[in-house]
Amino acid sequence: MSLDFTLxxxxxxxxxxxxxxxxxSRAPEMEEDIALANIALDQLGAARLLLTYxxxxxxxxxxxxxxxxLRGDREFRNCLLVELPNGDFGVTMAKLFFxxxxxxxxxxxxxxxxxxxxxxxxxxxxxxxxxxxxxAALWVKRLGDGTEESHRxxxxxxxxxxxxxxxxxxxxxAAPVDPSTLRADFDATVSAVLDEATLTRxxxxxxxxxxxxxxxxxxxxxxxxxxxxxxxxxxxASW
Amino acid sequence: xxxAREAVAVVVDPEIRVVTIDELxxxxxxxxxxxxxxVVVTITxxxxxxxxxxxxxxxxxxxxxxxxxxxxxxxxxxxPAWSTDWISDTGRAKLAAAGIAPPAxxxxxxxxxxxxxxxxxxxxxxxxxxxxxxxxxxxxxxxxCGSCSEPFDHLKAL
Numbered sequence: 001m002s003l004d005f006t007l008x009x010x011x012x013x014x015x016x017x018x019x020x021x022x023x024x025s026r027a028p029e030m031e032e033d034i035a036l037a038n039i040a041l042d043q044l045g046a047a048r049l050l051l052t053y054x055x056x057x058x059x060x061x062x063x064x065x066x067x068x069x070l071r072g073d074r075e076f077r078n079c080l081l082v083e084l085p086n087g088d089f090g091v092t093m094a095k096l097f098f099x100x101x102x103x104x105x106x107x108x109x110x111x112x113x114x115x116x117x118x119x120x121x122x123x124x125x126x127x128x129x130x131x132x133x134x135x136a137a138l139w140v141k142r143l144g145d146g147t148e149e150s151h152r153x154x155x156x157x158x159x160x161x162x163x164x165x166x167x168x169x170x171x172x173x174a175a176p177v178d179p180s181t182l183r184a185d186f187d188a189t190v191s192a193v194l195d196e197a198t199l200t201r202x203x204x205x206x207x208x209x210x211x212x213x214x215x216x217x218x219x220x221x222x223x224x225x226x227x228x229x230x231x232x233x234x235x236x237a238s239w
Numbered sequence: 240x241x242x243a244r245e246a247v248a249v250v251v252d253p254e255i256r257v258v259t260i261d262e263l264x265x266x267x268x269x270x271x272x273x274x275x276x277x278v279v280v281t282i283t284x285x286x287x288x289x290x291x292x293x294x295x296x297x298x299x300x301x302x303x304x305x306x307x308x309x310x311x312x313x314x315x316x317x318x319p320a321w322s323t324d325w326i327s328d329t330g331r332a333k334l335a336a337a338g339i340a341p342p343a344x345x346x347x348x349x350x351x352x353x354x355x356x357x358x359x360x361x362x363x364x365x366x367x368x369x370x371x372x373x374x375x376x377x378x379x380x381x382x383x384c385g386s387c388s389e390p391f392d393h394l395k396a397l
Contacts, residue, residue, distance in 0.1 A: 031371030031381060038373035045288025049317065120318035124287055127320060127397050135372060 002115060003057040004077065005175040007067075008212055009106065010050030011078035014068055015220070016099060017043035018227050019086055028089055035135060039096070042128040049121045069231035073221045074214040081164040083211070083220040090143055090150075090157035097136035097193070098161060098186075102168045104129040105185040109177040118176055137193045144197025151198065158194070159202050166207035243278045244269040246306035253294040254376045257337040260295060264325025267316060271308075278303055278311040283321045285397070286377040323397050334394060335360045340367075340382065342396040357393050359384035369393075 020040035027033035051064040062070075081099060086092045107129050110122025143154040171180040194201050210216065231237075247269050248261040260266045260282065268281040280299050284292050296313045303311040323342035326334075331341040340360045356365035364386035371381040372395070379392045 031373070034375070034381075035371055035373035038377055041288035041290070041377055042286060043288070045284075045286060049287060116318075120316075120320075121287075124317050124320040128286060131372065131395070 002118070002176055003054060004212075005172065005177075006050055006054040006057060006118065008077040008079075010047050010054055010067075011076050012082050012099070012103075013043045013050060014047035015076070015078045015223065016082040016096075017041070017047060018223055019082060019084075020092075020096070022086055023092065036092075039132050039135065042125075042132065046121060046125045046128075049124075053117050053121070065231065069228045073216050073224055076214065076216065076220060076224070077212055078216075078220075079164070079167050079211045080208060080217055081161065081168065083217060083223060084161070084164065085219055087157065087160070088153065089139075090153045091160060093136055093139040093143065094154070094157040094161040096132065097140050098165050098168075098190070100129055100133035100136050101186050101189040101193075102165070102182060104133045104189075105182045106177060106179070109182065113176045115176045133189070137189075140193055140199070141197040144194070144199040154197065155199050158199055162202040162204075163206045163208055166204065167209040167211060170209065170212065241306045243271050243280075243303060243306065243308050243311075246302045246308065247280055247299055250295065250298045250302050253291045253298065255334070255337070255339065257333045258326075258330045260299075262327045262330030262333065264321060264327070264330075265295065276308065276310060278308045280311065280313045281316055282313060283316050285321050287317075289377055291376075321397070323394060326394075338391055339379070340391060340393040342394045345396045357382055359387060359389065360391055361389050362387040367391075 017040045020036050020043065023036040024033060024040075027036055047068070048064050051067045055062040055064065055067055081095060084095060086095075104126060107122040107126035110118050111126055113119050113122070140154060143150040145151070146154075165186075169179050169183040169186070172178055191201060247266060248259060250260050252258055252260055252263055252265070255263075263285070265282050265285065266280070267283055268279075270279045270281075271277070272279065280303075282292075282295065282299070292315065299313050300311050303309070322345055324345050326341065334341045338360045340357050343357075357367050358365050359367050362384060364384055366385035367382050368385060369380060370383050370390065374381040374392050378394055378397070380395050381390060382393045383390045
């Protein structure tokens, strides 16, 4: 149904924003620092719209802040992919590339869905997502088709993150957009970029999941602790 | 008391202070409710996460109050999604004059990575290269001119 779906994709965006924000002041070059912060900001923007709407669908009077700051890890519905640690820059780019290759067709499909609120978010976010995909793909190609060292590390990153992409496409026929319908688009994007990057697409085997049911890796709790501590320590504070 | 539309139209963008929210296409509508005098302003963000929106809302209310319209509401809409095609010709000219290369027309509705020449807003040379597709604000990319060597901001086509 719409609430679970909205919460899931809203949490994807929120957790991705928090992870990408960790790169601020630590990226390998200043332009990349700004780029990652900008992408994080786009993700946060989408998360705010989606969580606000999720709160309205729930009908319990919770707003975006209540949902972001006052839920525990078991109540989050994000995929495992976004909560994984940043790793090295290659891992971060592999994560961002797979996420954007999923979000881009997702938002495009949402733009045409029957739910007007989700359609508006989709129409807005797909334009931003296209830039994220372009940026991440550029790095995957540059590192994959770069030096021996960068190639090795980019391939390692793709191999490490790949098992976590399958969860994104678990069928949900009742959702406004059934995620399983996005898989073909995702596969086409990934194959084209990996080919150009001289990287090998991993075999599909182990496929961890559970994020959509609130069953997360231990990494999410630490991420939430950092994200939520201020809000919880000073309830109702504003500036 | 001046007209509500005129008062709101001159509010400048807090991050690109040379252009107004009207010229950028952020301002969608200004409606005065007959009888009550209540003003409803409708705006749309350039990017979903644009941090300037709170300041823009506050500036709109302040401008309206100063123009004799204390009863004002600012609504934010997301559909239809903002496009750089909504930036007016005056807005484009002001951006260029301030050293920010204005966006090319977006055309057919898909985001195309721009490989077309972006002209340097300082010397007009088309020999420019993109340094980073993300710049000092969500809506800008960073470019450099090969002729005069100056770096400059480019408002990304969206």
